[in-house]
Amino acid sequence: MKKIAIISTKGGVGKTTTTVNVGHGLSLNGKRVIMVDCDSQNNLSDIYDMESDRGVNALLMGKRAWMCEVRRNLFVIPSGGRNLIEYEWKLATQKNRHRRLARSLEDLANCDFVLMDCSSSMNLTNINVLAFADLVIIPVGMDYFSVSGLKQTFELIKDICQRTEHHVRLMGILATQFDVRTRISREIYGVLSRMFPRELFNTVIHQNTKLRESPAFGKSIFEYDISCNGARDYIKLTAEILAYDG
Numbered sequence: 514m515k516k517i518a519i520i521s522t523k524g525g526v527g528k529t530t531t532t533v534n535v536g537h538g539l540s541l542n543g544k545r546v547i548m549v550d551c552d553s554q555n556n557l558s559d560i561y562d563m564e565s566d567r568g569v570n571a572l573l574m575g576k577r578a579w580m581c582e583v584r585r586n587l588f589v590i591p592s593g594g595r596n597l598i599e600y601e602w603k604l605a606t607q608k609n610r611h612r613r614l615a616r617s618l619e620d621l622a623n624c625d626f627v628l629m630d631c632s633s634s635m636n637l638t639n640i641n642v643l644a645f646a647d648l649v650i651i652p653v654g655m656d657y658f659s660v661s662g663l664k665q666t667f668e669l670i671k672d673i674c675q676r677t678e679h680h681v682r683l684m685g686i687l688a689t690q691f692d693v694r695t696r697i698s699r700e701i702y703g704v705l706s707r708m709f710p711r712e713l714f715n716t717v718i719h720q721n722t723k724l725r726e727s728p729a730f731g732k733s734i735f736e737y738d739i740s741c742n743g744a745r746d747y748i749k750l751t752a753e754i755l756a757y758d759g
């Protein structure tokens with residue numbers, strides 16, 4: 514089982530988009546996948562119309578969460594929304610608060626991939642995610658602040674891993690929302706590939722309107738328009754993740 518956190522301290526970089534499309538991509542390749550919505554904003558769960566007070570909040574309590582098979586071999590655990598925020602407050606004073614999710618999710622282990630769609634704030638839920646994950650994917654948008662955001666994400670991950678004494682490996686940095694028409698995209702991508710020649714995924718996710726539209730229809734990009742550039746990029750990324758043996 515590969516336990517992958519899709520994480521970044523920067524919002525709007527494509528964490529949820531990547532989780533949904535890689536998750537569906539992996540399941541279409543015959544893998545059994547659980548996508549965990551670790552963001553109280555509930556974006557991932559909303560795509561599948563899932564709202565529940567028994568989501569990640571329940572897992573943090575050591576209780577069972579609602580898990581729904583949204584497509585063949587593809588499961589979603591919702592975040593719990595407001596309940597997750599409330600429970601984080603309670604959890605703040607409790608013992609073993611960092612390993613709650615790890616313990617609950619370990620019991621669910623009967624799958625090939627667990628993809629955790631993280632929020633952009635380094636809260637207790639994300640600390641719990643990092644105490645469970647063995648790999649992280651860091652999506653990076655092609656804008657001016659992306660490199661400093663990446664540095665901040667690295668530092669926080671390192672910090673949390675030291676505190677929880679749990680090691681996670683970087684599976685890859687993912688360039689997202691690459692706009693071929695703009696110089697800034699080429700420049701930022703150039704900087705990233707010089708700084709992280711080995712860590713950067715070969716796949717680049719281009720800016721694509723279909724990727725923006727598909728969640729509104731409750732669909733992954735493969736259901737919404739399999740022939741668009743966004744689907745092509747996520748097929749490539751799925752293949753790269755399947756081939757990963759680090």
Ligand SMILES: Nc1ncnc2c1ncn2[C@@H]1O[C@H](COP(=O)(O)OP(=O)(O)O)[C@@H](O)[C@H]1O
Nearest residue numbers: 524525526527528529530690719720721724725
């Ligand atoms: N490659 C892309 N092309 C066009 N729009 C995108 C792309 N990736 C993400 N988006 C859009 O950008 C917004 C933020 O993406 P999202 O995946 O929700 O980011 P995060 O989860 O990191 O906050 C959403 O409206 C999403 O549809």
Ligand SMILES: [Mg+2]
Nearest residue numbers: 528529552556
């Ligand atoms: Mg998100």
